[in-house]
Amino acid sequence: MMLKDQKTLRVVLADSPSSPTRYDSMAALLKNGYAVTCSTGERPVSPADHSDILVLGNLEEGAPLAAEDPSRGVQITMRDIKGCSPEAVLALVESVRAERQAVKQGEWKPWFPVIDYDRCTNCMQCLSFCLFGVYGVDKNQNLEVQNQDSCKTNCPACSRVCPEAAIMFPKYKSGPINGEAVTDADLQREKMKIDISALLGGDVYAMLRTRSERAQTRFSKERDADKALKERQKCLVKLAQSGDIPLEVLMALPSPEEIARRAEEAKGKAAAALEGRL
Amino acid sequence: MNAPRLLYCHCAYAQVVPNEVKEAVLRKLCDSGVSFEAVADLCEASARRDPTLKRLADCGSLKIAACYPRAVKWLFAAAQSPLPADSTEVLNMRVQTADEIVAGLMEITVKPNLPTANDAAAPSTEKSVP
Numbered sequence: 180m181m182l183k184d185q186k187t188l189r190v191v192l193a194d195s196p197s198s199p200t201r202y203d204s205m206a207a208l209l210k211n212g213y214a215v216t217c218s219t220g221e222r223p224v225s226p227a228d229h230s231d232i233l234v235l236g237n238l239e240e241g242a243p244l245a246a247e248d249p250s251r252g253v254q255i256t257m258r259d260i261k262g263c264s265p266e267a268v269l270a271l272v273e274s275v276r277a278e279r280q281a282v283k284q285g286e287w288k289p290w291f292p293v294i295d296y297d298r299c300t301n302c303m304q305c306l307s308f309c310l311f312g313v314y315g316v317d318k319n320q321n322l323e324v325q326n327q328d329s330c331k332t333n334c335p336a337c338s339r340v341c342p343e344a345a346i347m348f349p350k351y352k353s354g355p356i357n358g359e360a361v362t363d364a365d366l367q368r369e370k371m372k373i374d375i376s377a378l379l380g381g382d383v384y385a386m387l388r389t390r391s392e393r394a395q396t397r398f399s400k401e402r403d404a405d406k407a408l409k410e411r412q413k414c415l416v417k418l419a420q421s422g423d424i425p426l427e428v429l430m431a432l433p434s435p436e437e438i439a440r441r442a443e444e445a446k447g448k449a450a451a452a453l454e455g456r457l
Numbered sequence: 458m459n460a461p462r463l464l465y466c467h468c469a470y471a472q473v474v475p476n477e478v479k480e481a482v483l484r485k486l487c488d489s490g491v492s493f494e495a496v497a498d499l500c501e502a503s504a505r506r507d508p509t510l511k512r513l514a515d516c517g518s519l520k521i522a523a524c525y526p527r528a529v530k531w532l533f534a535a536a537q538s539p540l541p542a543d544s545t546e547v548l549n550m551r552v553q554t555a556d557e558i559v560a561g562l563m564e565i566t567v568k569p570n571l572p573t574a575n576d577a578a579a580p581s582t583e584k585s586v587p
C-alpha cells in the first residue's frame with residue numbers, strides 16, 4: 180500500500196445546523212474514514228486547497244451540481260441531502276469518492292511509531308532493531324519513519340529500545356509510549372529495560388533466534404515435534420511477557436535465517452546513517 | 458483575536474479514547490451550531506499526509522480534541538504540517554471529560570499547550586531536529 184500523497188476528497192457538510200440527522204450523518208461518515216468539514220458560518224473553517232470538494236447541503240431545485248476552480252484544478256461537486264437518512268448520505272459520498280478516484284480511508288489500522296524529535300538523539304538504535312523496514316533516514320541522515328504500514332500492529336517493541344523514550348505509539352494503552360509526558364522515572368525504566376535485554380544477550384530478536392535455533396537442534400536430535408514446539412512457545416511467551424510484545428507478532432516472525440539476514444541489513448543501514456552524520 | 462478553528466478526531470479502531478467521551482463531544486459540537494473540522498483518525502491522516510492537516514496547521518489559531526498534546530504535535534510534524542506552538546491548544550479526550558473538552562473548544566481564547574523542546578528532560582547526547 181502506498182500511503183502518502185494519495186488523492187483525497189474533502190466532504191463539506193453544509194446542511195441546516197438544526198438538521199435532526201446532522202450528528203448521525205457526521206458519525207456515519209467518520210466511522211467510514213471520511214474527513215468532514217461541518218460548516219455553519221459560525222467560526223471559520225480552513226480554506227480550500229488542491230483537494231476535490233463535495234458539498235452536501237439543502238440545495239434549491241435546479242441548483243448546479245458541479246463547479247470547477249481552474250486556478251487550483253479543483254472539482255467541486257454539490258449534492259442535495261434534504262430528507263436523506265445518514266445511510267443515504269454515506270452512500271452518496273461513497274459514490275462521489277469512487278467517481279473522483281479518491282482514496283478510501285479507514286481500512287487500515289494505523290499503528291506505527293511517531294518520533295518525538297524534541298527527545299530523539301539520532302542514535303539509530305530503533306533503525307537497527309526493527310526487522311520490518313519501518314525506519315529509514317532522510318537526505319540529512321536523520322532518522323525518519325518511512326513505511327508506517329510495515330509496522331506490526333500492536334507491537335511497541337522499538338519504543339522499548341529507545342534510550343530517550345522518544346518513540347510513541349499514540350494508540351498504546353499507557354504512558355509515555357502513548358504520548359503522555361515523559362518523566363525521569365520513565366527514563367530510568369526505559370534504561371532498565373535495555374539493560375535487562377543486554378543481560379539476556381542482546382536484543383529480543385537475537386534472543387528469539389538463539390532460542391529458536393536451540394529448539395530446532397533439539398527437534399532434529401530428538402525428533403520430538405511436541406517438545407520443540409513447546410520450547411518455542413515457552414520462549415515466545417516469556418518474550419511477550421517481558422517485552423510487552425504481542426504473541427501473535429512473535430509467532431508471525433520470519434524464519435531464524437531470515438531474521439538474521441534482516442537484522443544485518445537493518446544494522447548496516449543504521450551504521451551507514453551514523454557514518455554519514457560524522 | 459480571530460476565533461480559533463476547531464478540529465475533532467474520531468480516533469478509530471482502538472479503545473484509547475472512551476467511546477462515550479468522543480460521541481458526547483461530537484454530538485455537542487453538532488448541536489452547538491459552530492463550524493468545525495473532523496477527521497476519522499488523526500493517526501491515519503498523519504501517515505497518509507492528508508491535506509486536512511496542512512490546511513489546519515497553516516491557518517493560525519487552532520483547538521484540537523484528540524489525545525495527548527505530545528502525540529498530536531508529532532503526528533502533525535510527521536505529516537510535514539507542523540503546528541504553530543503559540544496558537545495551538547490540544548484537548549485530551551483520553552483523560553478529560555466531554556464537558557471539559559466542549560467547554561475548552563467553545564472558549565474563544567486559545568491556551569497553547571504543545572510541549573516544547575525545553576520540556577523534554579535533557580537527553581544524554583546531542584539533539585538534532587530534522
Ligand code: SF4
Nearest residue numbers: 299300302303305341
Ligand atoms: S532509538 Fe530513540 S533516540 Fe535513538 S534514533 Fe530511535 S527514536 Fe531517536
Ligand code: SF4
Nearest residue numbers: 349466468499500524
Ligand atoms: S491522534 Fe490520538 S485520538 Fe486521534 S486517532 Fe491518533 S490516538 Fe486516537
